Amino acid sequence: MKIIHTADLHFGQVLYDNYDRGDEHRHFFKQLKQWCNDEQPDALLLSGDVFDIQQPSAATKKAFNDYFADLHKDCPEMHIVITAGNHDSASRLQADSVLWQFANTTLVGVSPAMEAPEGWQEHYIVRLKPGYIIAMPYMLGERKAQLQNILDKVAAENIEGKPVVMMGHSAVAGLDATGHRFDTKNENLDGTAYIGKLKTQEVASFGQGFDYLALGHIHKPQTIGHQEDALKQEVEYPAPVIRYSGSALHVSCDEKYPHSVSLVDIDRHGGTVRIRQLTIDELRHFYELPMEGSAFLSREDALNGIKKFVAEYGSGYIRLHVDNKAVLPANFIQEVYDTLATSADEVRYNPSIIWEGQNDRLEATEKPVFEVAELQQMTDPMAFIEKTINQYPNLDLDELREAFREVEEEVQRLSEAGAAKKAKGRKKKANEETDEEGEAV
Ligand SMILES: [Mn+2]
Incomplete structure (x- = not known):
């Protein structure tokens, strides 16, 4: 089975509150289209963060539709699988999935409910002639049993020993986060690693039974456990292989490494995984x-x-x-x-x-002094930090804003998940059927 693996497109991204990257995305797609035409893969996988924000503009959505419809027209035999990342609105992405089926494209936004109804696996298994793709989007919570369950289901069915690919969107232990400006050396006493304040997930928690785990979320192309090969154009490993394709575009000066999409060839289940990096030419450096x-x-x-x-x-x-x-x-x-x-x-x-x-x-006496009343009026932590910015000459306000935004999103998501759970509880009480595909997280 031959696939092209990419992730983290971040369509609609505006850098430094100022610059639309639409032309850079167009430049990327031109290359992706060429590779799909040249290589004729069985599938094109996009492992999350399709859009940069939850509610992208009409122009951004149009670009998404145009580019993927164009890819499909050029390569109608190629199956496209697109999953939601933490930047995407899971339900919005899911909403369009019914139409995209007609373009040989599987769109998976919403993750399975923690206690999913019978048959839930069918929403996430893509059966192709040469192999299986388990399309898991960005998920919260402990999912090991669930992932093992779906892998077991595929294994039971896979009597011919076809390759099994799983998709995911998260930070896994052992990754190289260069360019994200997190401290990967930061470790807790119990040995669990943190990227900044984001906990990484053990590789084992993805379960066993896949030959290739196609990950998104981290911008540097890399294979877990084989960091030393990061710049090698072509490598070959025994299955299973866990890999980040890396993002389509650079997002900061810290990403000094080249970006690429991964062309992956798997001969059989439990066989050999060959990876070729197709280097992306960036429009702007x-x-x-x-x-x-x-x-x-x-x-x-x-x-x-x-x-x-x-x-x-x-x-x-x-x-x-x-x-x-x-x-x-x-x-x-x-x-x-x-x-x-x-x-x-x-x-x-x-x-x-x-x-x-x-x-x-800066002398100590120059530090701004605040009245308590003034501090009490500041509801936004950024307001305080911006007023005292002189005291932190090396502070990157963009990064900080982004960090606060992530915290805010996470809190929002958790409260939504909590509300969904409560609503479900109420439903059960009323003896109503719960036949949803999953809760929106
Ligand atoms: Mn992400």
Whole structure:
């Protein structure tokens, strides 16, 4: 069985509150289409985070429809499987699945309920002539028994020993999170690893019986347990293999590694997994300025460096290193945007500056002092942090905002899951049938 594995498209992503990446996605799809045509895989797998936000714009949804319909038209025999990630709205993705069946495409948004009704497995098993695909979307909670159950069901049916592929969207133990700026060395006393505050999942919790676990969520292409081969174009391992295809686009300067989609060939169940990385050409690269030297020393120095970059490169995302001793005017960000105006949106600015060198500008007496009443009025933690930003010269506000957003989403999701459970309980009491596919998490 031959598959193309990709993930984390993040359609509709807007970087630095400013830049639409639509043309970068178009550029990616052109390449994906070529690979599908050249390789004629049995299936194309997209392991979650199709969209960047839960309610993407009409233009973003149109791009999704256009690109995948186009892929299907070009390769009608190729089965497409798309699952929801943590960025996607599970129910919205699921809602379109009935139509996509007509385009040889399986869309799986909603995860199975913790106590799923009989026959639940049928919603997640894709049976192809050369093998099986178990399409699991982003899920919360302890799922080992459930995953083993569906793997066992496939195993019982798979008398011919065809390859079995499972899809998933989560952070697993042993991953390399370079580019996500989390501390992977961070370990709890009991040995469980955390990425930032996100707990990683043991590989064993996915159960046994798959030959290839096609994961999404982490942006760096990698095979768990074989990190040293990350840059090898072609590798071969005995099954089972657990792999992140990596994201379609770079999302920060920290992702210095090339991105790729994975072309995977599995000969038989329990056999050999061959992986070839198809390297993605990015439309815009990420750069840190200055190109020479460690930091800009003044406003003029920085603006001149940017002008030089525009003239020489003409395209890309830029982020500045500035010396702590440099005194930048309050409207520096606007000055940068004005400087970039000539590039017609081709050179794009990440306004969170990386401060370099000793910070001896701030004396203790300069630290802002707040009245208790003022603090009480701040409902948003970001408001407080932004007011005291001078005290944390190295703080990345974008990252922090993203972290708070993730916490907020998680809280929202948990409260929704709780509400769904309660509603289910009430239903049971009323002796009504519960024949839903699953609860929306
Ligand atoms: Mn994700």
